[in-house]
Amino acid sequence: MGILLPEKFRHKMKGLLGEEFEAFLASYERPRKYGLRVNTLKLETDQFLRISPFAQRLTPVPWTKEAFYYEEQDRPGKHPHYHAGLYYIQEPSAMVPAELLDVQPGDRVLDLCAAPGGKSTQLAAKLQGRGVLVTNDNARERTKALAKNVELAGVRNAIVLNEEPAAIARVFEGWFDRILVDAPCSGEGMFRKDESMIAEWEKHSVERCSLMQKDILQHAAAMLAPGGTLVYSTCTFSPEENEWQIARLLADHPEMEVEAVELRYGWAAGRPDWISEELRAPLSEERLASVAGTVRLWPHLTEGEGHYAAVLRKRLTDASDQPIAERQSNRDLPDESAKQDSRGQRKSKSAPNPAGRDRSLRSEAKGAKGGRDRHSGQKLHKREAAEVDPVASWQAFASGHLPTASDWPGRLVAFGSRLYLQPYGIPSLDGLHVVRAGWYLGEAGAHRFSPSHPLALGLREMEAGSILELLSDESDTLRYLKGETLALEPDRLPVAKGYVLVCVDHQPIGWGKYSGDGMLKNELPAGWRWM
Structure with a gap:
């Protein structure tokens, strides 16, 4: 049974596609494609294929070497490997x-409109723990899923923000080597994947989305370093949200240039002929024609849903501009001008004072003055919060449980009683x-550090001093993921009391706590349990 498309949408697409319209319409009679992408922060693709129970039914997604189409009946979201963050379930297009952003280890990367986090985890995997990923969404509720997916993927070098682009631009002007703007849009390309998008189509009108996209792109361009790359993408077919946006950006920013995308896998060229006369007027013929170097993914031409993408490069405009490769050389090292504070932290000269830091993390905590910590949901007594040294507490824990922790790159940053490892060089x-x-x-x-x-x-x-190794198909794995206490066999007893890293098929899924009685207390938070 096909999808009932709005008559207004059908009329619009027939006008755009002409002879191709019937083939486009027929694509809605075909079932959608399902995709997953292996998380190479945790394991290589060939390792995943050796341990996955549905590996034999996977077929490669041609444009992403770590990705595969899967069969709907396999339901990979219901497997323990999903809870270990070994892959992300993602629409193939x-x-x-x-992929087009071409992120390299050591880059400074911004995912500006990131929730729920699929593209952020893909970018993080390309960084391989080097450089920094700043991932943001301006909708507070959506950042919950964003943060959780970044954490599930095991990303160590990410900052998660909940801000408007203008606020980020004030802090990070000209700072990023790579920026992804997967802009909020009218969602026309997702009608086959999610029919509820059809009902939302009129609410999120093309005109309203176009205004948002214009504003977002202006701030993104300001945050891009000379020589840097920006990818703009949408999941809509509307020219007003695609080619028109690129034309406007080129007119407003002469330093920005389109880098042509190679047309493969059934991808189609962008359509400068669909740009309005008003937006064409300020552009030279060459710059207008360059919009054909952007790319459209049509559901009747490729194995995925509808998308649009443009790759733009900011020219080096000044003799003093330093190429990105040269700027990367010292990014994994601490700032030598930083000073050690009284707790052993590296403290930048520009770091905010404690009160300022608490304001900057207003979604996370009320700082060391007591009150409710929104992250943990636990109350901190004034005396306890004042006496606890998070860095010293962490170092004591790490010395007994994580022998290599002192070698991890980054800066320890405390907010109230909570501790983070932050990449070097963050403003x-x-x-x-x-x-x-x-x-x-x-x-x-007061008495211990809770990992x-x-x-x-x-x-x-x-990296863990004590582990419990489980297999994905054994009953204890499901019991652990449901939050149950485990009775351990003698040959599985930890050598010492304390925190134990629980692993499935050699991949961590959480903590347990062993008290010496043959029972492993489950430390899996309620929000992470198998439902």
Whole structure:
């Protein structure tokens, strides 16, 4: 049974596509394609294929080497490997923009409209733990899913923000090597994937979305470093949200140029002939023609849903501009001008004062003055919060449980009792609405450090001092994921009391706590359990 498309949409598409319209319409009679992308932060693709129970039914997605089409009946979201963050379930065409951004380890990357986080996790995998990923969404509720997906993927070098582009641009002007703008749009390309998008189509009108996209792109261009790359993408067919936006950006920013995308896999060229006369007027013939170098993914021509993408490069306009490759050389090293504070933290000269830092993380905590911590949901007593040294508490925990932690690159940053590992070189985030200030390590209490679930998911098995190894098809795995206490067999008893990293098929899925009685207390937070 086909999808009932709005008559207004059918009329519009017939006008755009002409002879291709019937083939386009027929694509809605075919079933949608399902895709997953292997998380190479945790394992290589060939390793995944050796351990996955549905590997034999996977077929490659041609434009993303770590990605595969899967059969709907396999339901990979219901497998323990999903809870270990070994892959991300993602519509195949949605993987294209991050591929076009061509991120390299060491880059400074911004995903400006990031929720729910699929493209952010794809970008993080390309960074391989080097450089920094700033991932943002301006909708507060959507950042919950964004942060959770970044943490599930085991990303160590990400900052998660909940801000408007203008606010980020004030802090990060000219800072990023790569920026992805997967812009909010009217969603026409997703009608086959999600029929509820049809009902939303009139509400999120093309005109309204176009205004948002114009504003977002202007601020994104300001945050791009000379020589940097910006990818603009949507999941709509509307020229007003696609080619028109690129034409406007080229007119407003003579330093921006379109880099032509190679047409493969059934992709089609952008359509400068669909740009309005008003937007064509300020452009030279050459710059107008360059819009044909953008790319359209049509559902009747490729194995995925409808998308549009444009790759833009900011020219080096000044003799003093430094190429990105040269700027990368020292990015994984601490700032030598930073000073050690009284707790052993590196403290930048530009770092905000404690009160300012608490304001900048207003979604996370009320700082060290007591009150309710919104992240953990636990109350901090004034005396306890004042006496606890999060860095010292962490170092004591790490010395007994994570032998290599002192070698991890980054800056320890405390907010109240919570501790994060933040990539080096981040400007002061004071005044920004920060959801995650880095890799969330855990929380210091009066007598001990409580490691976080994101810490467990970001670890490698060999980094933990004590582990419990489970197999994905054994009953204890499901019991653990449901939050149950485990009775351990004698040959599985940890060598010492304390926190144990629980692993499935050699991949961490969370913490347990062993008290010496043969029972492993489950430390999996309620929001992460198998439902």
